[in-house]
Amino acid sequence: MKKVLFVATITKHITTFHLPYLKMFKEHGYEVHVATDDDAQIPYCDVHHRISIRRNPFKIDNLKAIKQLKRIINEEKFDIVHCHTPMGSVVARLAAKKARKNGTRVIYTAHGYHFYKGAPLINWLLYYPVEKWLARYTDTQITITQEDYDLAKKKFKIKDLHLVHGVGLDEEKFNIEVTEDEKKKLKKSLEINEDDFVIIYTAEISKRKGQKLLIKSIKKVVEDNNKVKLLLVGNDSLHGKCQKLVKRLNLEKNVLFLGYRDDVPKLLKIADLAVSTSRQEGLPVNLMEAMYMGLPIVATDCRGNRELVKNNENGFLVGKGKKTEKKISNFITMIKNNKDLREEFGRDAKIKVEYYSLENVVGNMKKIYFGG
Secondary structure (H helix, E strand, C coil): CCEEEEECCCHHHHHHHCHHHHHHHHHCCCEEEEEECCCCCCCCCCEEEECCCCCCCCCCHHHHHHHHHHHHHHHHCCCEEEECCHHHHHHHHHHCHHHHHCCCEEEEEECCCCCCCCCCHHHHHHHHHHHHHHHHHCCEEEECCHHHHHHHHHHCCCCEEEECCCCCECHHHHCCCCCHHHHHHHHHHCCCCCCCEEEEEECCECCCCCHHHHHHHHHHHHHHCCCEEEEEECCECCCCHHHHHHHHCCCCCCEEEEECCCCHHHHHHCCCEEEECCCCCCCCHHHHHHHHCCCCEEEECCCCHHHHCCECCCEEEECCCCCHHHHHHHHHHHHHCCHHHHHHHHHHHHHHHHHHEHHHHHHHHHHHHHCC
């Protein structure tokens, strides 16, 4: 029986993004193995190997992980090893060096290089040489944005390089019917008035995702019209710093911290606008989900965001600079005050995101895995 191994730092990455591909391999008669940080049950997985791969590249545990994974790969004689996440891909490619000589195919999906246009110099000095070196131990490399594909094609010697647009948007998850009564009840539970303009940002609260910038921008929007609600959906890794900022700016009634939610599709149904103030992205699923629900977008002009958002087509992109905060607030106000523009951007967003559907992405991956 043929065998495939998926490698990632954490199990959640596999269960969130790659179950369709595990299922695909099962349907093609493969024995499916997964290597992550625990031994939790994973659908379509026959064997789950617990490998302690640390996100910090300087942790000694990663050397142990390479040795442990190397033994597993050599013993199991996998036909394919597909690695994901930054350190997961480093560990897997080093562990599979010998196996490649015996016919194991190593596939690496880059979910967003740490070096990119506008990235700090330290990223280029640290991560770029590592990726260039590891390219020689990679049979097939997949990028998820055009920007990363162009970069890999120019900088790395990779014979089999592919562009696959993200991990695929599961449209079924968002094909839900929400009645007007249900919308009213949801709004009431969140203390949102019927005439409030609702803005949503679904992302972990972190420095990278830039919620502080958005909160400051919302202050200017509220000064123009107080009937605005910003929903921040996601766990807080900044330990309440954004909440303190909201309190200092007297925005407690305008900015709602909802934490992790399992009803994001319903929240998107009551929103009028989706935003992203992220500093960097791979290919942001949160924006794809909002676009599929027909929402216009205001986003920072960073790698990943600009793959999805086109100025004056489905939203606005805002570049870095001293006036970034003001530009974000101006674009939000413009969309808030122009219903026709909202609807036009929303229609274009829904059309554009169809290109990133799970069906299309799975079809592309099937060709990469099995040919044809």
